[in-house]
Amino acid sequence: xxxxxxxxxxxxxxxxKACPGCGLGTIGRLALKxxxxxxxxxxxxSCMSTVTTQYPQMNYSVPSLTMAFAGTGAVxxxxxxxxxxxxxxxxxxxxxxxDGGTADIGLQALSGAVERGDDFIYICYDNEAYMNTGVxxxxxxPIGANTTNSPSGTASYGEKKPKKNLxxxxxxxxxxxxxxxxxxxPYDFMNKMEKTKSLRGPKFIHIMCPxxxxxxxxxxxxxxxxxxxxxxGMWYLAEYENGKVKMNVIPKxxxxxxxxxxxxxxxxxxxxxxxxxxxxxxxxxxxxxxERWVLSNC
Amino acid sequence: MIxxxxxxxxxxxxxxxxxxxxxxxxxxxxxxxxxxxxQTIVVERISEFVANKLMDCEYIHVESExxxxxxxxxxxxxxxxxxxxxxSQGLAYMHEMLHYVSGSRFPIVMMNANRxxxxxxxxxxxxxxxxxxxxxxxxxxxxxxxxxxxxxxIQAYAIAEDDRVYTPxxxxxxxxxxTHTYELVDIxxxxxxxxxxxxxxxxxxxxxxxxxxxxxxxxxxWNMEFRYQQQQAMDNAKKVIExxxxxxxxxxxxxxxxxxxxxxxxxxxVILVGMGSIIGTSRIVVDKMRDMGLKVGLVxxxxxxxxxxxxxxxxxxxxxxMGIIDRDISFGYEGxxxxxxxxxxxxSGFCSKVINFIAGIxxxxxxxxxxxxMYNKLFGLTQGHDEKELQFIGLRW
Amino acid sequence: xxxxxxxKFKFPESLEEMPLGPSAAAGILxxxxxxxRVQSPVIEHPKCTxxxxxxxxxPEGVIGKENEQLEIDMNYCxxxxxxxxxxxKDAITMVQEGEADDQ
Numbered sequence: 001x002x003x004x005x006x007x008x009x010x011x012x013x014x015x016x017k018a019c020p021g022c023g024l025g026t027i028g029r030l031a032l033k034x035x036x037x038x039x040x041x042x043x044x045x046s047c048m049s050t051v052t053t054q055y056p057q058m059n060y061s062v063p064s065l066t067m068a069f070a071g072t073g074a075v076x077x078x079x080x081x082x083x084x085x086x087x088x089x090x091x092x093x094x095x096x097x098x099d100g101g102t103a104d105i106g107l108q109a110l111s112g113a114v115e116r117g118d119d120f121i122y123i124c125y126d127n128e129a130y131m132n133t134g135v136x137x138x139x140x141x142p143i144g145a146n147t148t149n150s151p152s153g154t155a156s157y158g159e160k161k162p163k164k165n166l167x168x169x170x171x172x173x174x175x176x177x178x179x180x181x182x183x184x185x186p187y188d189f190m191n192k193m194e195k196t197k198s199l200r201g202p203k204f205i206h207i208m209c210p211x212x213x214x215x216x217x218x219x220x221x222x223x224x225x226x227x228x229x230x231x232x233g234m235w236y237l238a239e240y241e242n243g244k245v246k247m248n249v250i251p252k253x254x255x256x257x258x259x260x261x262x263x264x265x266x267x268x269x270x271x272x273x274x275x276x277x278x279x280x281x282x283x284x285x286x287x288x289x290x291e292r293w294v295l296s297n298c
Numbered sequence: 299m300i301x302x303x304x305x306x307x308x309x310x311x312x313x314x315x316x317x318x319x320x321x322x323x324x325x326x327x328x329x330x331x332x333x334x335x336x337q338t339i340v341v342e343r344i345s346e347f348v349a350n351k352l353m354d355c356e357y358i359h360v361e362s363e364x365x366x367x368x369x370x371x372x373x374x375x376x377x378x379x380x381x382x383x384x385x386s387q388g389l390a391y392m393h394e395m396l397h398y399v400s401g402s403r404f405p406i407v408m409m410n411a412n413r414x415x416x417x418x419x420x421x422x423x424x425x426x427x428x429x430x431x432x433x434x435x436x437x438x439x440x441x442x443x444x445x446x447x448x449x450x451x452i453q454a455y456a457i458a459e460d461d462r463v464y465t466p467x468x469x470x471x472x473x474x475x476x477t478h479t480y481e482l483v484d485i486x487x488x489x490x491x492x493x494x495x496x497x498x499x500x501x502x503x504x505x506x507x508x509x510x511x512x513x514x515x516x517x518x519x520w521n522m523e524f525r526y527q528q529q530q531a532m533d534n535a536k537k538v539i540e541x542x543x544x545x546x547x548x549x550x551x552x553x554x555x556x557x558x559x560x561x562x563x564x565x566x567x568v569i570l571v572g573m574g575s576i577i578g579t580s581r582i583v584v585d586k587m588r589d590m591g592l593k594v595g596l597v598x599x600x601x602x603x604x605x606x607x608x609x610x611x612x613x614x615x616x617x618x619x620m621g622i623i624d625r626d627i628s629f630g631y632e633g634x635x636x637x638x639x640x641x642x643x644x645x646s647g648f649c650s651k652v653i654n655f656i657a658g659i660x661x662x663x664x665x666x667x668x669x670x671x672m673y674n675k676l677f678g679l680t681q682g683h684d685e686k687e688l689q690f691i692g693l694r695w
Numbered sequence: 696x697x698x699x700x701x702x703k704f705k706f707p708e709s710l711e712e713m714p715l716g717p718s719a720a721a722g723i724l725x726x727x728x729x730x731x732r733v734q735s736p737v738i739e740h741p742k743c744t745x746x747x748x749x750x751x752x753x754p755e756g757v758i759g760k761e762n763e764q765l766e767i768d769m770n771y772c773x774x775x776x777x778x779x780x781x782x783x784k785d786a787i788t789m790v791q792e793g794e795a796d797d798q
Contacts, residue, residue: 004747009697011756014771015724018754020731021775025754038506042372053514056704061722063504065375065512068398071368074360078330078372078380081356085327085378091506093372109368112361186751212775220776220789223752403716464715502715509721516717523710524717530710 002190007033016059017051021219023183023209023226024048027125028096030186034193035121037062039092042076044106045069046098047132048125070105072097073113076120084119092121092197099126099140102206103166114173114202121196121203124166125183127211135214139164142234144278145266147214152269162281170204171240179239181207184226188237188248195241208235216265225263232260233282236289245293257282311483313476314339316444317383317409317469319483320451322353323491324407327378327498330358330369335421336473337385337411363388367395367406374404375512377503379455382406385473386413386427393431399466400435400528402513403502405458406466407451412440412574412625413473414660422661423473425574426626429602429634435528437467437535438602440573444483447471449552452486455495456542462534464502472575472625474661486550494549532604539601557606559598562588563616566595568676571639572623573599576657576664583669594673599635607642614648619676625658632656632688651679657691668692697761698768699724732774734789740764742786749778749787 012032018024024047032039041064043049049066052059067075072095079093097106102124110122129147130136137150143162152158170178177199181189189207196203210225212218217225229235233254238247257279261267270278311319318340321329333341347353356373360366363384370380384392389410399406414424428438437457441447447469454467471477504510516524540556547553561577562584563569570580577598587594595617599606613620622640624633631637636654643649655672658664668691679685704725707713743765750758750765755773759766779787 004751007751009759009761011698012722014699014722014756015728016755017728020754020773021777022754025756026752029754029756030751037509040376040504050515053511055514055516055520055717055719056706056723057725058511058514058719058721058723060511061509061699063506063509063512063721065372066514067371068364068368068394070364071371071395074330074362074365074368075372077358077360077365078328078369078374079376080372081328081330081358081369082373082376082378082380085356085373086376088376108361109365112365115361116359118358218776219773220780222754222775222777223781401717502718510718511721512716512718514717514719523707523713527710527713527716 002034002187002194012037012061013052013059014061015057017054018047019213019219021212021222023222024125026183026186027123027189027207027209030190031094031123031193032062034190035092035094035197038090039094040064040079042067042072042079042093042095044072044097044101045132046101047127048096048098050132069101071109072101072106073109073111073122076122077113077116077118080119095120095122097122097124098132099124099128100130100138103139103164111173114170114175114204117201119200119202122205124204124206125209126206127209127214129214131211131214140166143281144270144274146269147266157270157274166206167238167240171245174243175204175240176201177239177241178204179206180235180237181205182226182230182235182237183207183209184223185230185237192239214266217263221263225260228255228260228263231255232257233286234260238293247289247293250294254282254286307485307487308482309485310480311444312339312478312480313444313447313471314411314478315343316448316483317451317471318343318347319485320448321381322347323486323488324379324381324452324455324495326355326381328356328358328370328373328380329382330360330366330373330380331382332360332363332366332384332388334363334385334388336413336477337383337409339477340383340409363392364395367392367399370406371395371399371402371404374406374500375504377498377500379498380406381408383409383411385411386415389427389431390415393434396431396434396436398513401524403464404466405455405464407454407458407469408466409447409451409469409471411473411477412470420660421473423475424625424659424661425470428468428470429626431468432603432634435465436603437465437532438470439467439600440470440602441476442575442577442598443476444479444481445552446554447476448483448485449546449550449554452491452495453542453546457535457538459498460538461501463531463538465528465531465535470574475575490549494546536604536606554600557601557604558609559600561596561598563595563597565593566617567593567680568619568621568673569595569597569617570621570623570669570672571597571599571635573602573635574625576623576625579664579666580669583666583673587670587673592673592677602635605638610639610642611646614643614646618680619651621653621655621672621676623655623657623664623672627656627659652687653679653685654688655691656688662692664692697759698756701725701727701770727770729770729772732772733792734774734776735769735792736767736772736774736776736778736787737790738765738767739786739788742784744784746783749782752781753778
């Protein structure tokens, strides 16, 4: 278990230009505190690259490569193979990609890299839309969310489709380690990062990263919103290892989805019918989670 | 090409196999590669080398060409020598990454088996796939046969990794006509290649003692200077290509002439310019017509980028008419090679004596008869006959 | 120093001084990044138990724990208020920008 007093004071991601309150900074800096300075970061097009590598202000203290949107998995493969071929074994390669960069345009490269079993750590920080380009929907945008290209209107309640299940896609690859996490649960995240350090092969963490700007809430509420996502069952914390899924947090009863939705501008247009739709979707997801991953482990 | 091979180790290889041997001799650390006809034999032979410990490298079964180039870039970032190979649709699919790699100055070497682009779908050769990548910032060389393919893979690393260049190199070899044709190929000795091409010590790789952010965002204020650097590197490459050719020739006995090679041009009245496999056929036609007392010459354009603009500027004073064979067309204008040569000739006023022959599209044969016909049209032009600037050769109707 | 410090960056003055391709030294800060701050966090140190939750959560990493009392690097604090909102002891208050210096 990670103990805060043992964490390095060194900041390997510092001075970045992310919006105030964005969980992205927390994710990046904590991940690098765990991995340490012998880490190379791959940054596809995303908020994470845009706000950190504007010449001459370079916010990572570790080596990094800004690279193509679709290629994170493959770039990590190349780094890992290049290091191996030269006999370097003590370096971590870390991908920091957004939801669109992972679940949409980058899914093929990620799937290829995981299938090959290449040695890398991949963090998908999920702010549930293309935030960097101005809040357009991705396949990880939740049902009912208002985005700039899935707007609500007289004939639309916003995003039509529920979130793609990236965690299960990774499990389908029989990946050595996959987890979900949230920037609102930093210790849970750091413990998961700690696990990735000791395992060989592909490691994947899908971490929820509430976005004050895109979701529409005050900058001091990032953690509160992140926690509400878990408490209402709109997100869950789990890990997959040795062929088994472990739920890290199992709420006894899920809070009403309204408590989560009402705090965010992107859901404010929803009416009772659409909220019901979201509640039903959550409930059906949780039935599956409880059947597959909670009861079977008892 | 002057062949006076010093330590002969001849084998009967097709062009793809020659490329595989060339790559093997360069000891790349990482080979991420995706199969596509007619490059597949390269993929197969290298995987056999690796499977039999004849080659010590990380061979990566990437899931696309885009990923092949991504992985090569990641490998180069950590100081590894990277090689890959592709063709046609695959090259088009990695288009974005070609810009990334050249812009971030990673000296990767890639073989491209020239094949036409769909649609209509076809697996046979023309050069539109690579010519369409003109502005990606890669050095492009076109080879005539398997021997040159093998030799140019080795030279490509020497050029790409030169301090003055640090620019990726694409070695283009005509699909099927060369990739699948068996010829006697001299495979250089490994220790000779090791002497010629020392281990890669990248100047553009990560160093934990001096960490850097690579391929960072350069704003409008700084972006243009980095592009100018790429142009400078290309200019430098012209000299480096000549030097490497000389050094290679001195070591292995084969000189190729650098950016271009002239064949029987000294007193030629009309010349044809071409790239790749067509040169071999054209040499035979030149010899035959020379025997008939006709002053014909041939220019083998080897490097398309950097483009030998100075050479072509000088050529206009020497000949009466010039034909440019393009195995591609930029629809709505003319062949890409012709456009470049004509722009080099523009100040000379010579362009009226130039015919652009579009030929060999999607693998259509360019026969000796066709080449002779082209020369005859050029003679016609010198005698005042009307000739269209742009002509399709071998068109059915 | 645990946190990168602002350095006076020497921009290239000629092509010869340009790096080989678009790369630059990592961890280089050339300017503060606090211009968008409207409110500033003020720590009431007697209330602080040094649980370090703010230190962990801060998206900027501007809270320092090396010394006896927590410190905030105001060059890079954006004033998001997350630390104040999450502090279990209510030891951090957000005050209007400018007023913090007067206290």
